[in-house]
Amino acid sequence: MSLSVYDITVPVMLHGLNVMDDYLDHAQALERTRGFEPGTILRERLASDMLTFGEQFSVSCNKVDAHMAKLMQHDPPAPHNTPMMYPALKGRLLETRGFLQNVQPDKISGAQSHTYELTPLIVRGWFGGDDYIRHLVLPDFFFHISIAHAILRHLGANIGKRDYLGNLSQQSGGDYS
Numbered sequence: 001m002s003l004s005v006y007d008i009t010v011p012v013m014l015h016g017l018n019v020m021d022d023y024l025d026h027a028q029a030l031e032r033t034r035g036f037e038p039g040t041i042l043r044e045r046l047a048s049d050m051l052t053f054g055e056q057f058s059v060s061c062n063k064v065d066a067h068m069a070k071l072m073q074h075d076p077p078a079p080h081n082t083p084m085m086y087p088a089l090k091g092r093l094l095e096t097r098g099f100l101q102n103v104q105p106d107k108i109s110g111a112q113s114h115t116y117e118l119t120p121l122i123v124r125g126w127f128g129g130d131d132y133i134r135h136l137v138l139p140d141f142f143f144h145i146s147i148a149h150a151i152l153r154h155l156g157a158n159i160g161k162r163d164y165l166g167n168l169s170q171q172s173g174g175d176y177s
Contacts, residue, residue, distance in 0.1 A: 005071065005112050005133065006105035012138065013064055014100050016145050019166040020057055021093050023148050023159075024086055027053065030157045042084045044151050051144075053151045054084040060144035061096040067137045068103060071111040071129075 027041040042054030051059060058080065066076035082092045112129035118136070127136070149164050 004105060005108045005110075005129075006103070009068070009071065009108070009133065009137065010100050010103050010105075013141060014097055015166050016141060017061075017064075017093050017097050017100070019145055019164065020060065020148060021090065022163065022166070023145075023152060024057070024090055024093075026152055026157050026159055026163070028086055030152065030155060034156070039085060041151070041155060042086070042089075044155060046147065046151055046154065050147065052084070053148055054089060056144045056148040056151075057089045058082040058084075058092060060141065061092050063140055063144070064096050065099065067140070068100070068108070070116055071108045071114075071133075071137075072103070073111075073114065 028038075030036070031038055031041055043052050045052045061082070062079040066079075069076040080092060082088050112133060114129045116127050116129065116132045118127060118132075145164070149159065152159055
């Protein structure tokens with residue numbers, strides 16, 4: 001079986017953005033259950049030098065835009081400055097999903113064969129497309145989902161691996177139980 005760049009990026013990211021959307025719902029439910037002021041969880045972080053829960057969503061969407069632009073050989077768009085409020089973050093997730101749903105497979109076909117220049121903050125240098133996708137694009141995307149998950153768990157949300165994996169169905173390969 002052969003997978004295209006589209007197959008290993010777009011549907012995977014769409015699925016991950018749906019998980020992140022669910023995490024915003026879990027955060028709001030936890031705030032209500034614990035009697036927290038609305039928006040409190042958006043300001044929480046695992047460590048002082050890490051992004052807040054809300055920033056995990058904003059940054060993740062900005063990175064999806066930037067990584068996909070690179071794969072399509074376009075200049076990356078300017079990052080969005082999303083207000084740290086639940087409706088704004090949900091809107092940003094919706095916008096990013098809409099962007100991904102409009103990516104045509106032929107626009108990123110062959111992206112694994114290109115070379116990409118990366119500049120700091122995280123890494124610097126030139127990377128082949130396969131390495132860029134496998135070692136930066138996908139791990140970078142999942143990092144932000146896992147940190148959002150960890151913040152919720154740390155605060156006492158009743159979520160686990162099933163929530164992290166998202167809604168798996170027969171269409172996505174099986175029913176997770």
